Amino acid sequence: MQAPPVKDGPRINDEIRVPRVLLIDQNGEKQGVMPTSAALEAAEEAGLDLVEIVPNADPPVCKILDYGKFKFQEQKKKNEARKRQKVVEIKEIKLRP
Numbered sequence: 001m002q003a004p005p006v007k008d009g010p011r012i013n014d015e016i017r018v019p020r021v022l023l024i025d026q027n028g029e030k031q032g033v034m035p036t037s038a039a040l041e042a043a044e045e046a047g048l049d050l051v052e053i054v055p056n057a058d059p060p061v062c063k064i065l066d067y068g069k070f071k072f073q074e075q076k077k078k079n080e081a082r083k084r085q086k087v088v089e090i091k092e093i094k095l096r097p
Contacts, residue, residue: 011052012067013040021062024053033059 054061
């Protein structure tokens with residue numbers, strides 16, 4: 001039996017397998033701890049995705065947002081960080097007798 005492919009990035013919608021999550025709605029307001037199924041229903045009503053933002057917390061923090069827009073913003077942050085990264089250049093001097 002083959003193992004499922006490892007996916008990078010946050011879990012979204014039905015990939016979230018925990019029983020309860022701390023929900024933050026699309027306006028950034030904390031809705032409190034609720035069952036994952038109720039959080040999924042709230043995301044569907046808003047026409048958006050349920051994205052697991054902080055998976056290591058207890059309970060995990062999930063946010064209702066547009067996943068495509070979220071991925072785009074993350075990519076922009078990575079590109080900005082790469083632009084600002086300082087490249088260390090080592091200077092050499094050769095001496096011969």
